[in-house]
Amino acid sequence: MIIGIVSIILPVLALILQCVFAGFSILCIPSIATAIFAALAFWKKGPTLALVTVLLAFAQVCTLNIQLTAIIGLVSAVVSVFLMVDCDKFREAHPELADPKAATKQMIIGFMLPCVITLLVMYAYPVIRTFLMSFFDMQNITAPIAEWSFVGLGKYQKIFTSPAFIRSLQNMITIWIFGGIITLALALLFAIILTSGIRFKKFFRAAIYMPNVISAVALATMWIQYIFNQQYGMLNSIIKFFNGTPLNWLATDMKFWAMLGSFIFGAVGYYMLIFISGIEKIPADLYEAATIDGASKVQQAFKITFPLLKGVTKTNLTFWTINTATFYLWSKMFSPVDTEASVIVPVMYLYDTAFPSKGNTQADAGAAAAVGIVLAVIILAVYLIMNKVIKDDDIEL
């Protein structure tokens, strides 16, 4: 009882304070919504409505802009949690109040609402706005839509005539083709070795996948500061051991390949796991029959494994494409301060266009959005082409 009343009063209090100190604005909406939902939850004793209240109260904390009101919002979020528990207990004590159909309906709405809000706020609206932005010119990213001026395909023209963007596309394609061939070949090789009945399979598998779970920034730092280091690095130590001349691995012409090599090292494990899952779906009796007929391991790989891995290869190619199109972290780590042409990739170009770090360059949000759209189109196109070319005629045995 008390909990219910408090959970209604708190957001109202936050709302009043907000209005007094900062004036009424769009930011007040979560407070109002929290109060309404708390009232509904209290009145109808619905734990689901109370769950919505909890999430709204959390939203309220994020939007309130005075510390005092934010604290009140936080308290109201906590109280709303208790409201949820309280409602449930009340329900249990009075089962006769429950109307199963209405309760189910209420639950569906309550459970779906946060998820649908997420989709709309985080995905639908931003994607549409990015699409629109790419056809407009604007002062900065935060400019309201009213201040945009339409330029048609002007932004696309601008990025495709920019040497930096063309260079970034070239780099991306190089990563996609060379990196893709090496990564997928290594992944497939490891997958075949690991599924051929080798000992310590689980340990090997876990060790090869390991770079995927650790922070890529830490991994990149290890490569740059140790392996490629000119003075004490691993590669140069090996070269010195064989009396060769040490190289500068991070010189402009080497940098791209150094980056690609270290990126591949981290990426292989993931694609290997997907290949392994594909190989393990192939029925074992195929191999037994082949062994009885005298086929060697290599023959088995070419005649049985590869043809039956089409579907999995498609999955891997799709992920590789997404991975390359959104490639950013490694480029940033290899040119941490100023973007260097040798390692520039489209996302990096996008970042520099939207948030220029140097004072003399003008931010161009429209062009940045156009880059985003181009990347999305590339991913979509590769996906569709792959679906056409590689038919999913997997094993139906």
Next chain:
Amino acid sequence: MAFEKKEKLPRVHQRINWKKEATMLPGYIIILVWLVFTAAFLLWILAASFSTTPEIMQGNVFKFETGVHLENYATAWQQQNVARYFGNSLLYSIVGCVFTILISAPASYVLSRYKFICNKIVKSSLIIAMSVPAVMIVLPIYAFTASWRNAPDRLIFTVLMIFFRVPYTTVYLLNFFQTLSRSYEEAAAIDGCSPAGTFWRIMFPLVQPALVTVTIFNFLGIWNEFFMALIFASSQEIAPVGVGLLQIVNSMKYTGQYGALFAAVIIVFLPTFLLYIFLSEKIIAGVTGGGVKG
């Protein structure tokens, strides 16, 4: 998984078949070369984190001639702000994981077990949302979070991380809710439990293994997040470990403390590495088990 059972059956005291092992020698060699390389460079970094800068420069990190320098860790932790980055990342990851589950699990339950209008549409939008690259959404999100600049930045980033993980988590859990038997709900309804109560008391605990797996992935995802962090949480006070480490590397030119740098790398590397040592089976089964997005 089915294939793991298959593996265990013939393992009853099999003697090593040396002839069979010999045919697989090339395989062993390839894998071992890869592993030795990985181990060598991880060990070197670990040793370097206990050495002084001159020792690192001369390449003598394994000798420990001047002793083990634990103070590198103290320098990294305090002077180079790693403590703050670490705390930030911990906060983002834990809060993010909890709220992602609170939003996703109920939605996933309803989507997989009830028929209602828009069910199909929401499901396919979730799958599309999973593969929308971050570059497509950051600009507008930056624009509308800019109007909340008064709100604490930490909260904005946390909320973004939660929203960012919701589609993946919801889709991942769909299969697990689908496989549960209808009889649980029927029995609960007869006993007078409300539908929502049934979910929280019965169905939610039943999918606990899946919740654990997906939470591990969410934790790794948020801990390792870099692109969004660079845009929304790049200032010193609120940066997570990834962005923090980049800042440390950038300031290396002025500080020149290589020992502390490697100590910082180890500190950032350890939490997810330890998690992986204990949970690698679960993580690997999860990668190939559910829908996948790194």
